[in-house]
Amino acid sequence: MSARAGSTGRARRWFRALLAVLVTAAVVVPLTAAVRPRIPAPSPADLAPVTASTLEGAYAANRANAELAARMADGHGDRHRAAADRALAAPSRRLLSFDGRGSGRAAEVFGDLAQADRVAVLVPGSDTSLDTYERFRTAAGALYRGLTRQAPAGTGTAVVAWLGYTTPATVSATAITPGRADEAAPELREFVRELRGVTGPDPGITVLCHSYGSVVCGRAADGLDVDDLVLLGSPGTGADSAADLRTRARVWAARGGGDWVAQVPHTDVDLFGTTVGFGTDPVSPAFGARVFPAGDGGHSDYFRPGSACLADLVRIVLGETSEVTRV
Template sequence: MASRPRTSRPRRALLAALVTASVALPVSGAARPAAVPAPVPARLAPLGTAEPSVLEARYATVRQEIRAARDMAARHGDRRRAAALTAMAAPGRAFLMFDGRDGGRGVEVFGDLSRAGRIAVLVPGAGVDLDHYGRLRRGAEALLGELGPGTAVAAWLGYRTPTTLGPSSLTAARAEGAAPGLRTFVREVRRVRPVARVSLLCHSYGSVVCARAASGLDVADIVLYGSPGTGAKDAAALGTRATVWAGRGGEDWIGRVPHMVLPLPFGTVGFGTDPVSPEFGAEVFDAGDAAHSGYLIRGSVALRGIAAIVAGTAGARHA
């Protein structure tokens, strides 16, 4: 009797992850944040300048959009969403864009964008939406605190992130859809702050988004942390002149994810080469013992390393 072809251990592990995610999806989707209604936001013109008066006018306009979404959530009976949006609409919060539909999207600025000489754009990974926005905000605030004056941090929740436990987190489909929006935002930032040093900070699945957007972007650094891979075989394949950095904390479970690409009848799953491996060719930074959601925790080794990259003071250490 002919023996069956043996499946490699990484391939079996990736298949197991896919099956687990497929089973978990209906459970995690039971209370989908996308089910909360929100109004269609007004169409905003691109920023033409970063003058304080222009930025304040934009922040005020978007604050009204958030309040309209809050009111609709309250009428729908979702007190949790309404409370979250009340906090987002508070005086002093600075959103350049907001859309409360389908889980929510938004871009919040921390620091003074009108005078920033260094700008970090945070691109989140799976599971971040309006109901879980606090962790993205806390990371942005911690990074701004580490960098100090002269810096702005933009938390870019500009796409419908995949669920943490779901097939959408194993393919590049959401990243393909997100990349044009990220590219447009970065180019707008470069246009209104042409002398600023801009860095893309890409966490987890966000590194797949950054990889899809990278080609042709005028940024100094692309930082991949907690990354499952990018879908590119190496840093050169990203098609960017930016310095590509990669880091993984010692307590990050994503280091156990198989780094391979698996073609299946319905599409391709997996993201290929490990970004912290020598084969990928990134500059590796020390992420200490960070867990998967712990890279931007105040006082952490990972936060100091990422801040040094944004500041342009990090010493390159090739993988």
């Protein structure tokens, strides 16, 4: 068989696989969603734009809203969501925002944001919601602990876990199309803009984007006021190259040796009036990102404590870019 014929055969198999996913998503996902009644929750707290002086008040208002959401979910009989909301309402939690409606949204701070010289914002991938929030929070906490150990004396650090959009289900049409990312991109740009009004003067801001979150970051990159953009376990950004992201930020990429995303075809095709797939592999030389190793870890291991990948992420956030291991 010629190389061209082999390529054509692979393309056809990829096309059939896409159709199968789309049909499954169109039939199974809506039926699954219909089985679970919508969980009642209050509207988000009505707050003015947050500043350093109003930060603690915002945290308190959002905790109170999370507690009310927990009571409403409990009354609805959803103990799992009630427990998740109640955990976020704990006195120690610092919530920049909270919305218990639907799959839920939240932005949680680790550290003293008002005094931070270096800030990391984590953008999650598919299947992240208030119901699965703890695994996302665990990653943010691991990064923050690494920063506090490594930061030079006198350098303030903070991490924000930004669940600021409705993430797609992994097995769904939304996971292989850019619709959710297009909706999230302006939200992420605005969040970073507001963040700069809360922190110390001119902080270094790094956005770390995992999985489908890297599609969000790719869509938001033009106009996203950050110093570094890190793509982890990315299926692609929708751009052919880092230069096409049109960002002043340094663009980094890493993928673990055991990450299943490596098996995803890095291409994009027009199908039924929408784009399916996200284009060039961000760890390929053709993309042009600053690639660093992520070891043999899987799709959820980029923030694993003690890993070389986490150590390099800490260096990037702290601006120690010359110390980052490069592939």
